[in-house]
Structures are given as C-alpha cells and as structure tokens.
Amino acid sequence: MGLFSVGCLIENQQDRKRKVRIPKILVDTGSDLTWINYQYLKEIGIDTEKKDLRFKMANGQxxxxxxxxxxxxxxxxxxxxxxxxxxKGDLQLLGARTLEGLNMKVDSRNKKLVAAGPFIAAGNIREIF
Incomplete structure (x- = not known):
C-alpha cells in the first residue's frame, strides 16, 4: 500500500468546541482502531472509558x-x-474502523484517501423471502 499521512481533527463528543488538530497522522489499514496521543485527548477533555484493553503489535508484542x-x-x-x-513511543494512527466510518478508502497509487462510494445495505425484504 505504501505509507502516507493525512491531517485530521479530533473532537470531544460532549463538547464539540473542544478539539485538537493533528497535522499528520499515519493511515494504517492494518490497525483496527485509531491511536491518538493521550496528551491531546486529555487536553480536550476526553476521559478513559475502557481500561487495559489488549493489543497485539506488528512485532507480536x-x-x-x-x-x-x-x-x-x-x-x-x-x-x-x-x-x-x-x-510515549506509540505511533498516531488512523485505523481501518475509522476509515470505514468516514466512508473513505485508500488510493494507494496516489497515496491519499478517497470517497468509498455508496454504503452497502441489505436488499428489499421481499426479495429475500
């Protein structure tokens, strides 16, 4: 795919005036979740909701x-x-789930994000039964 970065804005859901701009975040479709420096999240008032979730790093750790x-x-x-x-030491990453929610996909040739097109939906219920 090739590595590239994009800019993004992170907002507090409860208070949308509290936000932080991340000028360069690595796009990583191999990461399920988006990783943001904890200091930025604390700065805009985002508190921990889930603690001690386990992650497997690319090196197996x-x-x-x-x-x-x-x-x-x-x-x-x-x-x-x-x-x-x-x-400290972790990369800031824009993960696959966030990309899906944004309805964006990777254009690997041009190293940028592009619109993913229409969302997939279930067919007409009459067609199924």
Missing part, C-alpha cells in the same frame, strides 16, 4: 492501552469512533 470515544474529522467527512490513548 502484546500491550494494554486505554480507549475512549471521539469524533474524527478528515476533510469534510466525520465519524464517531473508539480511539486509543497512544503512549
């Missing part, structure tokens, strides 16, 4: 981190998702 909820904006698109409180 297992670690624990706290998780909460935030609004993530990239360009004109936005979604609410779980975000990991990234600790």
């Amino acid at each position: 297992e670690i624990t981190r706290s998780v909460s909820f935030a609004i993530v904006r990239v360009g004109k698109e936005f979604t609410t998702d779980e975000v990991v409180f990234a600790q």
Whole structure:
C-alpha cells in the first residue's frame, strides 16, 4: 500500500468546541482502531472509558492501552469512533474502523484517501423471502 499521512481533527463528543488538530497522522489499514496521543485527548477533555484493553503489535508484542470515544474529522467527512490513548513511543494512527466510518478508502497509487462510494445495505425484504 505504501505509507502516507493525512491531517485530521479530533473532537470531544460532549463538547464539540473542544478539539485538537493533528497535522499528520499515519493511515494504517492494518490497525483496527485509531491511536491518538493521550496528551491531546486529555487536553480536550476526553476521559478513559475502557481500561487495559489488549493489543497485539506488528512485532507480536502484546500491550494494554486505554480507549475512549471521539469524533474524527478528515476533510469534510466525520465519524464517531473508539480511539486509543497512544503512549510515549506509540505511533498516531488512523485505523481501518475509522476509515470505514468516514466512508473513505485508500488510493494507494496516489497515496491519499478517497470517497468509498455508496454504503452497502441489505436488499428489499421481499426479495429475500
């Protein structure tokens, strides 16, 4: 896929005036969740909702981190998702679940995010039965 970064805005769900701009965050479709520096999350008043969740790193190491909820904006698109409180030494990552919520996909040739197109929905119930 090739590595690339995008800018994003992280907002507190309870108080949307509290936000922080992340000028460069690595797009990582191999990461389920989005990882944001814990200091940024604390700065905008986002508190831990889930503690000691287990994560398996690319090198096989297992670690624990706290998780909460935030609004993530990239360009004109936005979604609410779980975000990991990234600790010192962790990368800030825009994960696959957030990309799906944003309805964006990776254009690997041009190293950018693009619209994913229409959402997939179930068919007409009469067609199924």
